[in-house]
Amino acid sequence: MFQYLPPLNEHNLPYPDTIHPIVIHFVLAMIFFAFFCDIVGYFTKNTRLYEVSWWNLAFATVSIFIAIIFGQIEAGLAEPYQAAADTLNLHTLLGWSLAGILAGVTGWRYVIRLREKEQLPTAYMVVSVLTLLIVCIQTYLGTALVWIYGLHSIPVVDAIREGGL
Template sequence: MLEYLPPLNDHNLPYPDTIHPIVVHFVIAMVLFAVLCDGIGYFTRNARLYEVSWWNLFFATISVFIAIIFGQIEAGLAGPYAVAESTLNLHTILGWSLSGIIAAVTAWRYVLRSRDSKTLPPLFLVVGILLVGLVLVQVYLGDLLVWVYGLHSVPVVDAAKKGLLQ
C-alpha cells in the first residue's frame, strides 16, 4: 500500500511546500479582523461591521479545521527532533483547542446575530480579546517551529535523515 503514496521531497513532504501555514494565515487574519470589526462597530455604533465580523468568524471556523488537518499531516512528516517536540506538542494542543473555541465563539455569535444583529454585548468583546491573545500565543509557537527549530526546512530535514539531530 505504501507504494501508492507519493515520494517525499527535500522538505519531507509529498507536495512542494507546507500548506498548513498558508491556510492558517487566513484563520489568523479572519479572527483578528473579526475582533477588530466588532470593536470598531461597538464603539462607533456601526452595525454593518458586525455583519463583516460574523462572516469572518464563519469562514475562520471552517478554515481552522482545514489548517488542523494539514498541520497534523505535516507535523507527522516533520520528524521533530527532541528539542522541538515539546513546542510542537503544545502547538498541536492549542491548535485543537482553538478550533473548538473558535467554533464555540462563532456559534455564540450566530445566536446573538439571530436575536439582534444590531447589538453586541460587551462580554462578547472581552471574549474576542481573549481569543486574540490565544491566537497570538499560537502564532508565537508556530514561529518557533519554523524559524527556530526549522521544521520542514531542507537543512534540518537533511540533518535529521543523517541522524545528526537528537
C-alpha cells in the same frame, strides 16, 4: 500500499511545500479582521460591521479545521527532534483547543446575530480578546517551529535523515 504514496521531497513532504502555514494565515487574518470590525462597530454603533465580523468568523471556523488537518499531516512528517517536540506538542494541543474555542465563539456570535442586537455584549467582547490572546500565543509557537526549530526546512530535514539531530 505505501508504493502508491508519492515520495517525500527535500522538505520531507509529498507536495512541494508546507500548506498549513498558507491556510492558517487566512484564518488569522479573518479572526483579526472580525475582531477589528467588532471593535469599530462597538464604538461607532455601526451594526453593518457586525455582519462583516460574523462572516469572517464563520469562514475562519471552517478554515481552521482545514489548517489543522494539514498541520497534523505535516507535523507527522516533520519527525521533530527532541528540542522541538515540546513546542510542537503544545502547538498541536493549543491548535485543537483554539478550533473548539473559535467554534464556540462563532456559535455565540450566531445567536447574537439572530437576536439582531444593536450592541455586542461586553462578555462577548472580553471572550473575543481572550481568543485573540490565544491566537497570538499559537502564532508565536508556530513561528518558533519554523524559524527557531526549522521544521520542514532543508538543512534540518537533511540533519534528521543523516542522524545528526
